[in-house]
Amino acid sequence: MIQELTIDNLAIIDHLTLTFADHMTVLSGETGAGKSIIIDAVGLLAGGRGSQEFIRRGAEKLSLQGQFTLPTDQLMLEQLDQLGIPYDESGLIISREIHRNGRNTIRINGTLVNTTILKQVGRGLVDIQGQNEHQQLMQPESHLGMLDQYAQQEVDEIKQDYHTLYQQYRHLSERVKAKKANEQQWAQRLDMLRYQVNEIEEANLSPNEEEELRQERERLSHFQQINDALLTVVGMLNENEPVPVLDQLGASMQELAAIATYDQDYQDLSQTFDEAYYSLQDVADQASRQLDNLEYEPSRLSEIDERLTQIGNLEHKYGSTINDILTYYDQISQELSTMEEAAHSDEDLDDQIAQLATQLTKLGQKLSQVRQQAAERLAQLVDQQLHDLYMEKAIFKVHFEQVPAGQFLATGIDDVEFYIQTNQGESMGPLARIASGGELSRVMLALKTVFASAEGVTSIVFDEVDTGVSGRVAQAIADKIRLIAQHSQVLCITHLPQVAAVAQHHFLIRKAVHDQRTITTVSTLNEQQRVEELARILAGETVTELALEHAQELLEMAKEKK
Template sequence: MLQELSIRNFAIIEKLNIEFNSGMTVLTGETGAGKSIIIDAVGLLAGGRGSVDFIRKGAKKAVLQGMFSMDKNPDTLALLNQYGIDHSDPTLILQREIQMSGRNVCRINGSLVNTTILKQIGETLIDIHGQNEHQELMQPDKHLGMLDEFARNEVKPLLKQYQEEYERYQALKKKFDRKKANEKEWAQRVDMLRFQAKEIEDANLQVGEEEQLNSQKELLENFQKISTALQTAQLALENEESAGAIDTTGEAMNALRDIEDIDDKYKNISNIVSSAYYQLQDATNDISGELDNMEWDEGKLDQVEKRLEDIYQLKKKYGDNIKQILAYDQKVSDELHSMIDSESDEGQMEEKLEKLQESLKKTAITLSQTRKEAAKHLKIAVHEQLQQLYMDKAEFEVHFSQTDDLKFKPTGIDNVEFYLRTNPGETMGPLSRIASGGELSRIMLALKTIFAKSQGVTSIIFDEVDTGVSGRVAQAIAEKIKLIAGYSQVLCITHLPQVAAEADHQFFVSKVIKDGRTETKLNDLDTDGRVQELARMLAGSTVTKLSIQHAKELLKMAHTTS
């Protein structure tokens, strides 16, 4: 339920903080005092459409904040979990700023959200009904969901089964239809995949091959340079005509050995020269081996370059390196096998599709029959409520029309709309079009009374839904609103004293002039204040002793009956 509401710079409201309680709360006051503005603020917190026109003149932004208790509402909790919004605390704080630039900043428990998410979560917390704002009850496309909610224990498991079968059927049908409608493209795709798979397979690529080829290419391109360098080094190390580096180093080594025992410093020098001598010998042997193994193959470089060019062309088509090309080959192979299997399995696919369709049809018909049975009970329940609202001649029906040729939809095969006949002899027609203003209020309350238990919305707001009624009908409406308040918190704007008297709490909304500006003021009325306000509502501008006595009687009657 809505526990607290904070409004800043919104329309004619500069600053307003309101604490709400459970049960039934009414807002009363003169027309234009700002009652509906407060409801508009709540509506915007629930994700309603915002506008810069709501910002108070002279302010840069309007700021709204509401604190709600979630009451373990499963729909609210599911959405909070879906969007990763913290709800460790049992309260939920909704915030919305409307800036002059038109930008909306919305937060739920401190987490930034867009208006779509705010609306989704807000709709699980608040249900606003106005005289001309029919919302779910007056929207035919919502009626099926409301019927399902009315009979949720019977419908929910069937609907879940149907939707699971529907998803499997749609997935297979989509695959089958795509293949049948695009057989030419299908065949072309198979041919292309086969070509790609063969091209990569024929290349016989190996991971690391490209690096090896590039090394070979570099060696072959530098063959002459390497050969010349090795020969020059070999000649310098062991020259047959003159002493080479090895011979001269050997002479130095022998000379130093004669003195290495005299002092450690000579021994160190001798060891260094000896090491150099043997390393030079090893280098000479390695150079000799390299020279013996070097053989110029004029066609080898061409082969390496051609192989590298082949790999380059494959890289342009299938990946940045051999590893990616091979991964693409695996993907092509998997798709090709799937398509080939599908070709050979077309008959089986069609047979499986027919079986799924038959099973789906049976479940859909069972679901439809369950709904029609529930509709009978709903009809009886609505009639009982309408009788109590002095519409005993009215007839309510749940009108079913199935889709053509049992065309399956995510919700089944039924189109559902509530129908109404208000008086004998009149035509039964869609509820959204048939009722007058006063009748509409009563029908809406009848349905709302029935659905209040199951819908789970924690706060229901009625914005002058009692317009156009009076007398005993007004009293009946008041009692219905009070009954709904037993299941959900109810906030109600009313001009009817009968409705106001039934409330658990009453706020008086008025306009005051402060510093040349109009502001909305809110007073939480005590018993005496309520008597005075009810008397005003009964008598108008002049409150009389009789109207005060009548107001006291209204409050006493409401207290006695509740």
């Protein structure tokens, strides 16, 4: 349950801290005082959609923080573990900031999370029932989800198996559909890939080939200059007349060696000269070998030019380097292989789709059967709750229609809509078309009463769900909410004294003008203040003695029921 809520700069609320207790807490006050803003704050902490419009005028950001008790649901705890959110017995602290620049910062126990994760966690902490839920009842497409929520333990595993098969079926069906819808483009792409793969394969490229060819071309293009330079070096060092340079240097080396023992400087000079002599000797040997290996083939130069032109053309088409071309080749080879497999596997795909369709049909029928059995139980329970809410003649039913054979929905083969007969002798029809506003409130409350014990949600918020009712119906609604509060913490905004009277705790929401700014204040009412507030709800602006007596009577009746 929610234990504490802190609000800063949300709409007309400057700063507010509320501490909540278990069972039922009612929030009352004049219209526009800020009751729904408090519920909006809880909704934002549970993953509701945030907006800059929520920020109080003049503030740069709004800040919210809520402290919740640790859920007892093991699945919820496992979810926190999977999400990497730390927790202990002290519970969960959720904080959220919405800035004017659009930044949205959310933390759960200090861990930064996004709104998707916040919704996953918030779904197990708070359930807000209000006008949106009335709208949900008015939307037939939401009814299947509500039925599955009731029958969760029975349908979840079947739904998961069905969904897995459905994803495979849809993927294969879309693949075949896309291919058939684009046969010409498919064929053109296939031909192009085959041409490109063949062209690159025939080129037989090597990663370093272009650089090696350019080096070889450079040598052949300057053959004469290279040949002359090598001849000069070899001739001067080994063949110069009358005495080759190396022979002259050898004689000098011997002279220096002869005096090396007389002084360290002579020894260093001799050593340096020796090194220079042997280096020149290596140069002479290498130049001689290079000269022996030097060949000039005019036809080879032409071959190199043709090969470089071929490589250049491929680079222009497929990449700026040979490595780029080879990478592209790997990509299109894989695509070509996939397309050729697909081209040869149409019959296999059709067989797979047919097999999946058969399995989906069986699983969809099983899921439908389980749903229909659950729907019968749900209808009986809802009828009982509606009778308690003074809709004695009402009959609730879950209407099923199945999609045509061979067609499948992501949710199964069922199209579900809630039907109702509100009065005896009238025809049964869609709830969204037949029920009035007050009747919708009671149907929603009946469903919530049935769901409450199974949902495991720690806090349930009722935001003016009693709209459009009065008298004994209001009292019946109060009794239902009181029963729900036995299993869950309930926060309830109401304008009905009967509902306010059954709460264990009562907050009065007021608004006032301070320094030309509207602010919201909240006070916890004691017993006498509760009588006065109930009297105000009963009588309006002018509170009479009779209203006070009636208010006192309502509180006494509520105590007796507790």
